[in-house]
Amino acid sequence: MQINVAQLLKEPVGAKRNYDIDELAGENGQNRLKGRVELIRTSRGILAAGKFTTDIKGSCSRCLGEANKQISFIMEEEFLPVIDITSGIHLHPPPEEFTIADNHILDLREAIRQYIIMAIPTRLLCRPDCPGICPVCGQGLASGNCGHVSQPCDDRWNKLVQSEKENKI
Ligand SMILES: [Zn+2]
Ligand SMILES: [Zn+2]
Incomplete structure (x- = not known):
């Protein structure tokens, strides 16, 4: 989930790359995450758009037994570079934005972690009719x-x- 985007940043707006993802992710890296992400060059940076599936483990909110649930979510986030790839000038993207590090590595992990947290149902059940x-x-x-x-x-x-x-x- 750490992708070198140096080449993509040099390409015109609209240029794309696709990556298959199959890694551990989420809080403490305990979620096996599968999916596909498309990176698209935008005027400001790179838009990461993907669809992912992962398994959530937790306790059943009725019986406290082990509960597993597969969740899917769609992510769409723009990542802004902290350094201009051609001029080398330091940019200062707003702190609330996701950024591309000065080594041109786009790291999806923090965004994915946040999306997984948002996708976790508030009530997990070991089975629907527990x-x-x-x-x-x-x-x-x-x-x-x-x-x-x-x-x-x-x-x-x-x-x-x-x-x-x-x-x-
Ligand atoms: Zn009893
Ligand atoms: Zn239960």
Whole structure:
């Protein structure tokens, strides 16, 4: 995800390069990222446009078991050079912009990390219909029924189970 763009920067606006990406990315590099990015020379710098897929690992928000989810996202960011490739003059792009380092390496990692964070769902589930945990013994009901919920002993218990279900929606 670190691409030398010295050549592309010397080309006219609209010039393009395509790169296949298959690397570890994200927070602490724990996400296997696959996709394809197109680098396009713009008047100010280089536009990086790509579509990526990665697997998110986390805990299920209902039963706290392991949850995996594949997410896809589209990235589109313009990277501005900090040095003019032909004159060698130092440029001063605004600090909020992504930049191309003075060795002409365009580093996609920070942008990708931010896109992955934005694409992570706030609630991960181990499976779409995860039944959660038993309110009595705490066992994850996805891995088997402990016998508490399916055999409620009286009506008050039924109501408790019912309101528990409603609270989860
Ligand atoms: Zn679960
Ligand atoms: Zn139980």
